[in-house]
Amino acid sequence: MTDRIRSRGTEPVVLDLARFxxxxxxxxxxxxxxxxxxxxxxxxxxxxxxxxLPLPFRVHHRAGPAAERSSRLRYAAGRERRSFVAGFVAAxxxxxxxxxxxxxxxxxxxxxxxxxxxxxxxxxxVPVTLATNDPDAVRLFAEEAGGPLVYKxxxxxxxxxxxxxxxxxxxxxxxxxxxxxxxxxEVPGRNIRVYVVGGxxxxxxxxxxxxxxxxxxxxxxxxxxxxAGEGAACVRxxxxxxxxxxxxxxxxxxxxxxxxxxxxxxxxxxxxxxxxGATPVSDALTDLLHHGSPWxxxxxxxxxxxx
Numbered sequence: 572m573t574d575r576i577r578s579r580g581t582e583p584v585v586l587d588l589a590r591f592x593x594x595x596x597x598x599x600x601x602x603x604x605x606x607x608x609x610x611x612x613x614x615x616x617x618x619x620x621x622x623x624l625p626l627p628f629r630v631h632h633r634a635g636p637a638a639e640r641s642s643r644l645r646y647a648a649g650r651e652r653r654s655f656v657a658g659f660v661a662a663x664x665x666x667x668x669x670x671x672x673x674x675x676x677x678x679x680x681x682x683x684x685x686x687x688x689x690x691x692x693x694x695x696x697v698p699v700t701l702a703t704n705d706p707d708a709v710r711l712f713a714e715e716a717g718g719p720l721v722y723k724x725x726x727x728x729x730x731x732x733x734x735x736x737x738x739x740x741x742x743x744x745x746x747x748x749x750x751x752x753x754x755x756x757e758v759p760g761r762n763i764r765v766y767v768v769g770g771x772x773x774x775x776x777x778x779x780x781x782x783x784x785x786x787x788x789x790x791x792x793x794x795x796x797x798x799a800g801e802g803a804a805c806v807r808x809x810x811x812x813x814x815x816x817x818x819x820x821x822x823x824x825x826x827x828x829x830x831x832x833x834x835x836x837x838x839x840x841x842x843x844x845x846x847x848g849a850t851p852v853s854d855a856l857t858d859l860l861h862h863g864s865p866w867x868x869x870x871x872x873x874x875x876x877x878x
Contacts, residue, residue, distance in 0.1 A: 572618055575850075575857045584614050588656055597659055604662035616669040616860045618816075621837060622660070622677045623653050671815045671859060676836040679812060681726040683753060686812060686834060693811035695804050696830045698758050704751040706744035712754055713739060719757040721783065730784040733757065757783075758822035758830045763795060765819040766840060766852045767809040772802050773855035776843055777823075792846035801829055808834050816856060 576583040586606060591597055596607040604611065660674055679686045690697050701712045702725060713720055713734070722738075723731040734754070737743060762778040762785055779791040797805070801821065808831050809817045818838025823829045840852040 572620075572853060572856065572860075575853050576860065579857060579861060581861065584609060584611070586611065586617075591656065592652060597655070599655075599659055599662050602662055602665065604659050604666065611663065611668075612666065614668065616671065617663070618671050618856065618860055619660075619673070619677070619837065622674060623656065671856070672817075672836045673813070676812060676814050679834070679836055683725055683727070683833070689811050690808055690831060690834070693807050695808045695811065696828070698755040698830050698832065700756075701754045702751055703754070704747040706741065706747055709744060709747070709754060710739060716756045719759075720754055721757045722752050722754050725751060725753045730786070733783050758824065758832070760822045760824040760829070763797075763801075763821040763823050763829075764838075764843065765797065765801075765805045765821055766817070766838065766855070767805055767814070767819060768816050768852065768855035769859045770806060770810065770815075771855075772797060772805060774851040776847075778843075789846075792843055794847055794849075798827075804829070804831060812836070815859060 573583045573585060586609065587595065598605050598607075657674060660670070664670055664673055684700075684702055687697050687700055699716065701708060703709060703712075720734040721731050722734055723729065762780065763775060764778055765775045766773045775795050775797050777793045777795040778785050778789055779793065780789050801823070805819050805821065808819055809815075812834045814834060814836050816836075816838075818835040818840065820832040820835070821829055822832060844850050844852060
């Protein structure tokens, strides 16, 4: 993105939050965010590449009191960093910076049930879904679905897998006592990744893979065309989720129907573009950064800005 912005004759500003707090000095004074050696107030629009989990995971050590104390200190320091970054980015937004996308949309990475409800209310077709820690509810869901099911983490970070008969055994389902799981009726068909930028479809690709979860197992990436219903649903999904930029995972059924699986608020796109040699997503995102975004409603990573 920095190269793309430079190609338009603008020098980008990169605020690499991964360097904070060791090598990057940031402050928020009476609601005003500043960075040493960077005039962030002069930047109108920011591409938010990544933001951290709301809280760091705490790992319990069993190597004695000293290791446990070190673990507590790391957890406390991580919590403070994330709290500061959240407040810092919020202060930037309050001061008028346009964030693509704002922190509120990033939370949808970890709140899949909320996002699915948002899409349903917007009239976007989504898979039949159950989230539960109740083995009986899973068995009933499997009976009523009458077809293949998949399961995945509620907060991301793991792969989508197809349920095998052994997964419905009582011993296996007892593992739900540790944590709930998201179950869905499998949507048969082809994997389509759609990028919506500034309220318009910028690109759509069919991702060919032999695996249910194609990440890292792509055999080919092909440019595809959406029909009117698919395109309208994707634009509606992006708007409902409040995302000026999103990568939407869509399954296209053999009968011509489709379902939206997820709207990603910070999607990867460079690798997919390399398959085809064209750059429609980065071009559209650069346009959005240059012209600003009407999507001002309602990190540890990188923010890239264009004056």
